Amino acid sequence: MPEKTALDFAEQILVRVKESRDDGITNLKLQKLLYYILGWTLAIEKRLLFKDPVEAQPFGPAFPSVWEKYRSAESGGLRCCSAVRIEHNPLIDAALNVYGAQKAHVLVAGTHREPPWMDNYCEDNPDVSAIIPTKDIERYFSAQLVGSDVRLHTAFLGAYIDRKFEAVSIKSAPMSREEIDTVRAEIGLV
8 A cells, every 4th residue: 555645746746836936726626637647657657656535526536635635725726835845756747747737627627528537426416426446547547548649648658758767758659559568668667
């Protein structure tokens, strides 16, 4: 079981946003960034990044502990208020590189089209938040490595590799399953 929590990763996102002199992000956007970091970690590294459950809530996947901590600041940009030091983490850097410029409502709309949320959210009873099984998230993101929107997923994998090794550039053409498996093998992810 992982030692880190979703709150640990939320703080790392917020300290990076602070360092970039950005105006901050909303709690809603923070939830989606955490979800995408979790999903791509499951697909690329085949490991659970943090132990917190992810729920299928009305505005997409959410982490209750993070939502509650930053709930009062929802109307404005969140800021990292503790003395958190940036830890080297290529997954966070890649997520911010690929998804960071998107508005929260765009990320929400994206998660609403993805099976992990669609298969677990109950429109008939939106007050009940179902846990999204980790296996559903892993299955979806693993399929996306060679899925229909290959440019976005290649960009995430490329940004991840770029940040991890600081020498590999993002490949502009879609990667085949064999190319992805070769890269994963070369960097020790299989």
